Amino acid sequence: MSEPVPYLDLRAQLKPMRAELDAAIARTLDNCSFCLGPDVAQFEKDFAAFCGAQHALGFNSGTSALHVAMLLLGVGPGDEVITTPYTFIATSWAISYCGAKPVYVDIDDGTFNLDTKLIERAITPRTKAVMPVHLYGQPFDVDAVAAICKKNKLPFVGDAAQAHGAKYKGKPVGALGDISCFSFYPAKNLGACGEGGALVTNSAAFAARAKSLREHGSTVRYHHDEVGYNYRLEGIQGAVLGVKLKHLEKWTQERRRVAARYAELLADAPLQLPAVTAGNESAWHLYTVRHPRRDELKKHLDANGIGNAVHYPMPLHLQKVYAPLGYQPGDFPVAEKASREVLSLPMFPELTEVQIRRVVAVVKAFFNQ
Ligand SMILES: Cc1ncc(COP(=O)(O)O)c(C=O)c1O
Numbered sequence: 001m002s003e004p005v006p007y008l009d010l011r012a013q014l015k016p017m018r019a020e021l022d023a024a025i026a027r028t029l030d031n032c033s034f035c036l037g038p039d040v041a042q043f044e045k046d047f048a049a050f051c052g053a054q055h056a057l058g059f060n061s062g063t064s065a066l067h068v069a070m071l072l073l074g075v076g077p078g079d080e081v082i083t084t085p086y087t088f089i090a091t092s093w094a095i096s097y098c099g100a101k102p103v104y105v106d107i108d109d110g111t112f113n114l115d116t117k118l119i120e121r122a123i124t125p126r127t128k129a130v131m132p133v134h135l136y137g138q139p140f141d142v143d144a145v146a147a148i149c150k151k152n153k154l155p156f157v158g159d160a161a162q163a164h165g166a167k168y169k170g171k172p173v174g175a176l177g178d179i180s181c182f183s184f185y186p187a188k189n190l191g192a193c194g195e196g197g198a199l200v201t202n203s204a205a206f207a208a209r210a211k212s213l214r215e216h217g218s219t220v221r222y223h224h225d226e227v228g229y230n231y232r233l234e235g236i237q238g239a240v241l242g243v244k245l246k247h248l249e250k251w252t253q254e255r256r257r258v259a260a261r262y263a264e265l266l267a268d269a270p271l272q273l274p275a276v277t278a279g280n281e282s283a284w285h286l287y288t289v290r291h292p293r294r295d296e297l298k299k300h301l302d303a304n305g306i307g308n309a310v311h312y313p314m315p316l317h318l319q320k321v322y323a324p325l326g327y328q329p330g331d332f333p334v335a336e337k338a339s340r341e342v343l344s345l346p347m348f349p350e351l352t353e354v355q356i357r358r359v360v361a362v363v364k365a366f367f368n369q
Contacts (some may be wrong), residue, residue: 003355008346015118025239028238032117033235039238040237042242044198047241050248053201054202056198059231061195062182066183068213069181069210073129073176075128078099079101079124080101080103081129081130084113085317088311095099104331107335110286111140130148138282140158141277151359165249165251167281168282170353177198178201179203179359180200182197186196191244208224251349259347266360272289306363313339315336318336
């Protein structure tokens with residue numbers, strides 16, 4: 001059997017930058033700035049600039065950043081937030097943590113992002129915000145969401161956890177909407193050596209309150225203005241992220257190379273390949289194909305040493321935790337069909353031409369057997 005191809009190869013990413021990372025971590029050990037500190041402050045400046053936004057604040061996870069985004073918008077018990085059922089569950093956690101209710105609308109079959117045509121009919125007097133996701137790294141239709149939100153006087157938050165480096169009509173997604181939130185989970189396009197996240201905004205007022213909320217509701221030590229959290233980004237993660245951010249543009253280009261090769265080589269395979277909307281530059285966090293016989297295809301890839309994953313096998317409205325919301329199978333048929341058909345192929349910047357060809361050969365062998 002040929003060499004297996006991993007789904008993700010973090011070692012390949014870390015190896016060439018190991019000396020830089022060791023030095024950055026050693027600096028943190030030397031200055032003992034373990035919670036926030038100068039490396040986090042520098043990274044926040046650099047990440048804000050990368051996003052073309054005024055403010056970026058480091059958090060201990062993307063989930064915490066999303067939670068604080070909801071608090072900044074005043075989301076509370078009894079409120080509703082319109083969002084997608086087809087994402088990692090943390091998008092909805094942020095709403096639930098505030099005692100509010102996620103209100104789902106179905107997704108677009110081609111992009112897997114929120115179907116913006118369905119948003120308006122989900123708005124009620126209790127709607128407090130809209131929170132779509134730039135899923136798999138592809139921007140959602142920001143202009144359409146912005147127009148609906150403007151008309152209905154609602155703010156919107158972009159869950160950009162998978163979309164570092166993605167652009168919508170030439171603009172980085174982090175600068176769009178009232179707030180954008182990122183995750184630096186190790187497997188993300190920009191990943192910490194541990195947990196991390198960021199809240200990005202152009203609002204000085206939001207940034208100031210977010211800073212306080214992530215640090216026990218306090219701006220002056222041991223004086224607490226409101227219930228806060230310990231959501232600080234660790235100093236070591238700030239140092240690591242500062243090093244890695246310098247490589248992100250190059251990594252994004254490499255992801256585009258991989259996606260372009262898959263698109264070329266799989267063009268004649270009977271698979272639905274990811275659609276990229278005109279005007280979008282995806283960050284290609286994932287390369288997710290579709291086929292009705294997904295489970296068999298998955299087994300075939302597993303048996304032949306090709307890494308793969310299902311994002312996501314069950315939409316959020318059918319999760320046990322959200323049974324009290326009262327949704328039923330069939331409520332969001334596009335998301336439900338996607339969850340039966342999707343399969344993510346290996347996708348990381350260091351993927352070689354030989355590895356790409358191996359993945360493609362194994363996929364094609366499935367259809368020729
Ligand atoms: C779409 C989406 N939202 C939110 C999160 C939560 O981020 P974190 O794992 O950093 O809390 C993730 C990733 O895990 C994600 O993929």
